[in-house]
Amino acid sequence: MKKQYTNETFTFYSDPGHAWLKVSFMDIHRIGLGISTDFSGYSYYKWDKEDSTGFAYLEEDCDAGIFLAAYYGKFKAMPRIVRNDSYEDSFIRGLQRLPRGKAFEANMKAAYETVKQVNAA
Numbered sequence: 001m002k003k004q005y006t007n008e009t010f011t012f013y014s015d016p017g018h019a020w021l022k023v024s025f026m027d028i029h030r031i032g033l034g035i036s037t038d039f040s041g042y043s044y045y046k047w048d049k050e051d052s053t054g055f056a057y058l059e060e061d062c063d064a065g066i067f068l069a070a071y072y073g074k075f076k077a078m079p080r081i082v083r084n085d086s087y088e089d090s091f092i093r094g095l096q097r098l099p100r101g102k103a104f105e106a107n108m109k110a111a112y113e114t115v116k117q118v119n120a121a
Helices: 027-031 063-075 104-120
Strands: 006-013 019-022 044-046 053-059 078-084
Touching: 019 027, 019 063, 027 053, 053 063, 063 078, 078 104
Parallel strands: 006 078
Antiparallel strands: 006 019, 019 053, 044 053
């Protein structure tokens, strides 16, 4: 079975020590997740007061996988990912952290199962 992709693209930022998937708050809510309920507490966020938009920078080990698994569950396809690599510490490290959500552990288990399914495709 050929993997399917949507027309959406998300950016994966990395520095020498870690990486994060940039996702708007609107996209997180659109797929059924919550900023304060569904992630590990190791991700970061930025709120832009001028245009009232927020972005989460979902850490690579857990939270990006939770988002991508939920995305796949909703659309039965994956978004395209572009990379933005840096050889210095990322600006993301200076942002505020998301709170650890009550649903994080359950989301990790569900994400693991989804990743197995997607990789088998």
